[in-house]
Amino acid sequence: MICRSARIQESERKRLIKAVGMTKWRLALAHGVIAVLSITSLLCIAFDKEYWPFSPYPMFSSVSREDTLSALRLYGVSQEQPHREIPLLSPAYIEPFDKSRLGISLWRMESRKNLENRQKWLDKALRDRLKGYKTLRATGRHDGPPLQGVRLYEERWHLEASAQNAQRPDHRELITEVEQRRR
Amino acid sequence: MQGLREWWMRFWFEPAEPLNLGLCRILFFGAFFLFYLGEDFSAWGEVSDTFWRPISFFQTFHLPVLSSALLAVVQWIWKASLLLSCLGLLTRASTVSFVVYLRCVSLRAAAQLWQDTSL
Numbered sequence: 001m002i003c004r005s006a007r008i009q010e011s012e013r014k015r016l017i018k019a020v021g022m023t024k025w026r027l028a029l030a031h032g033v034i035a036v037l038s039i040t041s042l043l044c045i046a047f048d049k050e051y052w053p054f055s056p057y058p059m060f061s062s063v064s065r066e067d068t069l070s071a072l073r074l075y076g077v078s079q080e081q082p083h084r085e086i087p088l089l090s091p092a093y094i095e096p097f098d099k100s101r102l103g104i105s106l107w108r109m110e111s112r113k114n115l116e117n118r119q120k121w122l123d124k125a126l127r128d129r130l131k132g133y134k135t136l137r138a139t140g141r142h143d144g145p146p147l148q149g150v151r152l153y154e155e156r157w158h159l160e161a162s163a164q165n166a167q168r169p170d171h172r173e174l175i176t177e178v179e180q181r182r183r
Numbered sequence: 184m185q186g187l188r189e190w191w192m193r194f195w196f197e198p199a200e201p202l203n204l205g206l207c208r209i210l211f212f213g214a215f216f217l218f219y220l221g222e223d224f225s226a227w228g229e230v231s232d233t234f235w236r237p238i239s240f241f242q243t244f245h246l247p248v249l250s251s252a253l254l255a256v257v258q259w260i261w262k263a264s265l266l267l268s269c270l271g272l273l274t275r276a277s278t279v280s281f282v283v284y285l286r287c288v289s290l291r292a293a294a295q296l297w298q299d300t301s302l
Binding site: 021022027030034050051052053095096097105108109121124125127128132135 | 195198223226229231233239
């Protein structure tokens, strides 16, 4: 009886394999791929960990209850007198970054606990962006004014429903600045 | 159990007309191609390593950041493979470029990890 049941199961398995028109090994490989993709995705979600290219997709999964917003913003200091501060927000000024990702990246450096390292990293990053601005300007990617340096500010806004204060932060604090090295 | 197995096989492997697959391929690869056509990844080769925060994939395989010139070559191979896959030309060869695709997406991810997010 058991033997007959096993024979039926085996013939059923063969029938299914035949029905999909794939060899046994190919079918096993397809199942392996499905298993790896599904299990790894589920594990990433369960443990809230990111192992590229798998992710728990945390974006927009938290709610901010505060009515203030803080951001780090980079400003260029023009060479011409009187010196003007130009917000480096346009992608043309900061390519290949964009404003939000550059801000996040700088924020991460600014949050480092080791103050000495933090200053070193921020200075290096700001010099890199100053150099990038100049290169983009020299290659005609933008027509911004020549800069003598860049400044990094932390800016804070009280959130308004109309966002009319978007260009007027309530609080502004200079974090660091670098100037073009003289030759 | 047998019902579950049949459902599983039907869900994943039921023979079907190739039209849906072809349309999906055109839409997927075509959208990717158009989206990334104007994007220049080679600029990442010039960015300071201060911004470099490798994702686990890069850390595990010790993948370096390529130079701008190499990034430019890789990105054009990748874009060409996306177009070929969209058109259904040299599909298998384009599939081989999945490795390049992976590499380039990694670069994309790396680029974003430079910026500290991921694809």
